Amino acid sequence: MNPVREWSEALSLYTSLAVFLLGALSLVAPSGYSLGALMLVMAVPGLVMLRRKVALHGADLAVMCVMLAYALVGVIWAFGLGSGLRDIDKPIRFAFAVLALMVVISYPPRLAWLWAGVSIGAIGAGSWAGWQKLVEGISRATGHTHTIQFGNISMLLGLMCLAGLGWAILQRHRLVWLGLLILGSVLGVSGSIFSGSRGGWVGVPFMLLVLYRAYGRQIPRNWRVGLQILVAMVCLMVIMIPQTGVLARVLEAFSDIALYFSGENLVTSVGLRFEMWQGATQLIAERPLLGWGEQGYHTAMKELAYGGAIHVDAARYGHAHNEFLDAFAKRGVIGLAVLLALYLVPLRLFVAQLRVSDLNQRSLAAAGTLLCVAYIDFGLSQTFLEHNSGVMMFAFLMAVLWGSLSALMNSQTFCSLAGSTTDVRNNL
Numbered sequence: 001m002n003p004v005r006e007w008s009e010a011l012s013l014y015t016s017l018a019v020f021l022l023g024a025l026s027l028v029a030p031s032g033y034s035l036g037a038l039m040l041v042m043a044v045p046g047l048v049m050l051r052r053k054v055a056l057h058g059a060d061l062a063v064m065c066v067m068l069a070y071a072l073v074g075v076i077w078a079f080g081l082g083s084g085l086r087d088i089d090k091p092i093r094f095a096f097a098v099l100a101l102m103v104v105i106s107y108p109p110r111l112a113w114l115w116a117g118v119s120i121g122a123i124g125a126g127s128w129a130g131w132q133k134l135v136e137g138i139s140r141a142t143g144h145t146h147t148i149q150f151g152n153i154s155m156l157l158g159l160m161c162l163a164g165l166g167w168a169i170l171q172r173h174r175l176v177w178l179g180l181l182i183l184g185s186v187l188g189v190s191g192s193i194f195s196g197s198r199g200g201w202v203g204v205p206f207m208l209l210v211l212y213r214a215y216g217r218q219i220p221r222n223w224r225v226g227l228q229i230l231v232a233m234v235c236l237m238v239i240m241i242p243q244t245g246v247l248a249r250v251l252e253a254f255s256d257i258a259l260y261f262s263g264e265n266l267v268t269s270v271g272l273r274f275e276m277w278q279g280a281t282q283l284i285a286e287r288p289l290l291g292w293g294e295q296g297y298h299t300a301m302k303e304l305a306y307g308g309a310i311h312v313d314a315a316r317y318g319h320a321h322n323e324f325l326d327a328f329a330k331r332g333v334i335g336l337a338v339l340l341a342l343y344l345v346p347l348r349l350f351v352a353q354l355r356v357s358d359l360n361q362r363s364l365a366a367a368g369t370l371l372c373v374a375y376i377d378f379g380l381s382q383t384f385l386e387h388n389s390g391v392m393m394f395a396f397l398m399a400v401l402w403g404s405l406s407a408l409m410n411s412q413t414f415c416s417l418a419g420s421t422t423d424v425r426n427n428l
Contacts, residue, residue: 253303
């Protein structure tokens, strides 16, 4: 066998393993999301050694540009208005994710490894969360990361399993794959429920709408009604069963809002968010163009607290608990613009593929759309990209999902131009 071909096949297997580990270990091991990502970046020398020319198209460049723009703005503001090296840690990871994206496009993983990793990651997260909540009696399951991060990422993995059903239906062992992905969806969502991460629940209707847009036309009309009734019944059961803690968390949120606006208590979970948002809004009004930077934000929030503009407890947090207000306050309108581009540019590209006839492509497009929609939702009540887990999962899942989709589209185009009848459902 040709040595170059042997190396290429080895790198494709290596990429498949990295992608599997990215999903499978993401929430069940300390910094589990890092191993697969690191493996992808470490494969870059393979591109150089094999002199592999990466075939990039306009959409690939668009995704890379927004990721690099986010990284660049973060680095510039870190040195200009922050504390330098300490503040570039998270944005610079998007630049590494671009390298991972090039690896995935050049040596796309087998899709079976990708979906197996996502489903096993969701199953592991939900099972562990259930053990913590129901057996150990922990009030909110947390895993190895922040409770909100854990719950929301578990929710994302669970719903991504549903996106993979389109791929699964094409497989020889479809019943096994369908069972694995459905189990992953149930346990992934359960992980969010047991964590009590309410912010992720707000976006569930929008994420279900993504899945409906991707697969709704393939579901018979009478089945659609049945599924809608089933979803409504499951949601009602989840709310009414006390052990889930969902009803208590929802009622707590309404209580927090009432206490805040009555002035009785400003330091509840929701009340402190309102205070942080109020403070961030005032800072935005003072410096809308360039923002305050990380250190300037902290100092200015403390000054607002000492001046009585916001509660002093709200100044203890290093971010605004809202991704968009936080970016605007720290990096000005430029920071907000690159954040919006980071979410909306890939979102538009993924959405454009939600109706394609090839279910392999559509499953990846649905998962990518869910990734963007979920992070927009998560960012409304949490500064998700301020956490390692949030940055790593978004940046490298984006690299994996878009890279795999792009490689698949390129193979479809090549076969079409060549007049090949080859079934391009490879990478399985």
